[in-house]
Amino acid sequence: MVTVLFFARIREQLGIDRLSLILPQEPMTVSRLKQHIVDIHNPDWSDILMADNVIKAVNQEVVDDNHSLKEGDEIAFFPPVTGG
Amino acid sequence: MVTVLFFARIREQLGIDRLSLILPQEPMTVSRLKQHIVDIHNPDWSDILMADNVIKAVNQEVVDDNHSLKEGDEIAFFPPVTGG
């Protein structure tokens, strides 16, 4: 199982803030996880999750699309940050 | 008449914080005023007032030795500043 979190505009666009998933296969990357989420949930999510400016974090560290996932990971997708 | 003020280390070295003087002649510069003060008060003051790092202000603006003085001016001599 992995936990997937969505924040801010992405959370609102998807209408969901969290998913729990069983990783379908190893090795799994962030990029393939996005496609998997689209496949099993909603084809309309593709544009939202695949957008260039979506930031990906695994276990609370920013990563790129090629990052390898493992059991128990916390994966987050969020838009560019606007704090401060 | 002009007012002459001394601050900090210079004030302590001279043992005086303020003088009122009649300007002896026109035109008078800051440099010549220093010599005049030494002449009429104490030859030992020369090293103190003539030191390179003495800052001169006239009417509360920093000036150089060639600045011309006029009746009513407030002239100040002080060491490099150390506030903040």
Next chain:
Amino acid sequence: MLFSLRLPVVEMTANFSVSVQQQDFDVSAELTLLREQSSQVGAIANFVGVVRDINDQQNVATLELEHYPGMTEKSISDIMAQAAERWQLLGGRVIHRIGKLSPGDQIVLVAVSSLHRGEAFAACEFIMDYLKTRAPFWKKELTPDGERWVDARDSDHSAAERWNYSF
């Protein structure tokens, strides 16, 4: 890629701390704590961010701040640790507010203590620049015309990039 590599782990002392909270903060109290941490403190540079009334020509009635609990605190700690490695600092304090805020409200405090002012100023600005581009917070403006998510500013990325940090 600004976000592509992990930060090296740097040990932080108890003199550096982060809070993410709804309630307001008292700058004087925070600076007093920094002063009392060490008799070596000669300089405290600090920055307070304030909710502005007008942002891109829209009247802001209320601002709502969302964050990523856990990662937000971690990312700010990492940024402070980087600053502490780069400059000789004595302490640091970051407070960032979340939830609903109104124009004129304080949003963020970044305070850094050091022996001398040059290092305190540089570290404070560094932390603030990286917080702006790396700490997961998102602002939503609630205006008379409806809600909208605030867009990230290119100038914030330029500000962070000028530190030439190798990550």
Next chain:
Amino acid sequence: MLFSLRLPVVEMTANFSVSVQQQDFDVSAELTLLREQSSQVGAIANFVGVVRDINDQQNVATLELEHYPGMTEKSISDIMAQAAERWQLLGGRVIHRIGKLSPGDQIVLVAVSSLHRGEAFAACEFIMDYLKTRAPFWKKELTPDGERWVDARDSDHSAAERWNYSF
């Protein structure tokens, strides 16, 4: 010569002020005033100088600050006016204490408000650098070994000179 030419006169608004005083100051109260001056304020950069316990290896029991009443306030106003000409600022506040101070005490506050942080940071550091080299204050340390006037630091002049100011 750093001190040789006069500053041009620049009009200052009521949003910029200077106090030279014996009593302590409350940073929060000063920042609140700056925030309340304008709904445009988005950033407040500020600096607090603190009396250090050790200065050049001597224990400082007490510090005594002398100033030149009138010229001190005027020189700080001039520096703030220069900053307001160079950057787009909304307000500024400088408080400098005089008389006897102890280690850990606040000595000086420089606070600057602006729309965005870059200008506030730069102006705050500029004002502080020039205050250090141009405002007539003199520190005397009262140590267990007796009194001594603090020497001016070359690094303070370097800090001021990097602004490349044409005077």
